[in-house]
Amino acid sequence: MKFPSPYTLNQIATIINAEYVGHDDFPVLGMNEIHVVEKGDIVFVDHPKYYDKALNCAASIVLINKKVDCPEGKALLISDDPFRDFNILTLFFKPFIKAQNNISSSARIGKETVIQPNCFIGNNVVIGDNCLIHSNVSIYDNCVIGNNVTIHSGSVLGSDAFYYKKRPEGYDKLISGGRVVIGDNVDIGALCTIDKGVTGDTTIKKGTKLDNQVQVGHDTVIGEKCLIASQTGIAGCVIIEDEVTLWGQVGITSAVTIGKKAVVLAQTGVSKSLEGGAYYFGSPAEESREKLKQLAYVKQIPFILKKLEK
Numbered sequence: 001m002k003f004p005s006p007y008t009l010n011q012i013a014t015i016i017n018a019e020y021v022g023h024d025d026f027p028v029l030g031m032n033e034i035h036v037v038e039k040g041d042i043v044f045v046d047h048p049k050y051y052d053k054a055l056n057c058a059a060s061i062v063l064i065n066k067k068v069d070c071p072e073g074k075a076l077l078i079s080d081d082p083f084r085d086f087n088i089l090t091l092f093f094k095p096f097i098k099a100q101n102n103i104s105s106s107a108r109i110g111k112e113t114v115i116q117p118n119c120f121i122g123n124n125v126v127i128g129d130n131c132l133i134h135s136n137v138s139i140y141d142n143c144v145i146g147n148n149v150t151i152h153s154g155s156v157l158g159s160d161a162f163y164y165k166k167r168p169e170g171y172d173k174l175i176s177g178g179r180v181v182i183g184d185n186v187d188i189g190a191l192c193t194i195d196k197g198v199t200g201d202t203t204i205k206k207g208t209k210l211d212n213q214v215q216v217g218h219d220t221v222i223g224e225k226c227l228i229a230s231q232t233g234i235a236g237c238v239i240i241e242d243e244v245t246l247w248g249q250v251g252i253t254s255a256v257t258i259g260k261k262a263v264v265l266a267q268t269g270v271s272k273s274l275e276g277g278a279y280y281f282g283s284p285a286e287e288s289r290e291k292l293k294q295l296a297y298v299k300q301i302p303f304i305l306k307k308l309e310k
Helices: 009-016 048-055 082-093 288-299 301-309
Strands: 002-008 019-021 027-031 041-045 061-064 075-078 156-159 164-167 170-173 179-182 193-195 201-204 279-281
Touching: 002 009, 009 019, 009 027, 009 061, 009 075, 009 082, 027 082, 041 048, 041 082, 048 061, 061 082, 082 170, 156 179, 193 201, 279 288, 288 301
Parallel strands: 027 041, 041 061, 061 075, 156 193, 179 201
Antiparallel strands: 002 027, 019 075, 164 170
């Protein structure tokens, strides 16, 4: 998330009432999660396990819960609760704005686009030309949709990330301030759910097709011309490269990459990154022919045991 204009370190510290290490006028350009940070961004860290990673990442400002040596060329914001203060900053720069109409007056809708009855189109949504949005679709604030996109009934674009911190009193939500961005010629089936990024974009690139009841988690990037079948669940921060096929009921854990032109067969569980250009099956996922051989061997176990008894 980039700020509408540059802020200073002192201004940011004032918003969250934090101490800081660095010049008062140290420039702050935005805030992001660690996997997408750039120079000028704030990143937060609240666990010693990740201190080094945060202090040495591309971010220029580290929101941290311990006084540590500040790396050269960077600044620190010292907070007793970085998770809380990251939320405060998200709400400051991306406050929730109550809807006044089913289709916001700030939405921009392209030529020849059809929006069927009972849809919700939020604030600052952009929809391209020649799109068809079927009834009961909800498109939350700030989503961007390209040209020639079809979205079927009951789908939701821009819902919050499933991201929580466990506290003694319960779970504390990390507030989402990102977007959903849909490329040209994408089809989205009925009852799909696509979560917005925490600070960045959840992206589905041009020519990709989603079947009904597909879940796409926050900050995931799906490449061009992918096919994703029904009841597939994709966690947050996943990268799916171009021309990947995911068959029904595939489950993908967070922060993995599936390589170009990979095919993942039905009911496969993906727990680690997969190379492109191969077929995969099973849970955990393995090369499909090898996995099917293993299953064939397992079927032989009763026969082998009977022979051993004799």
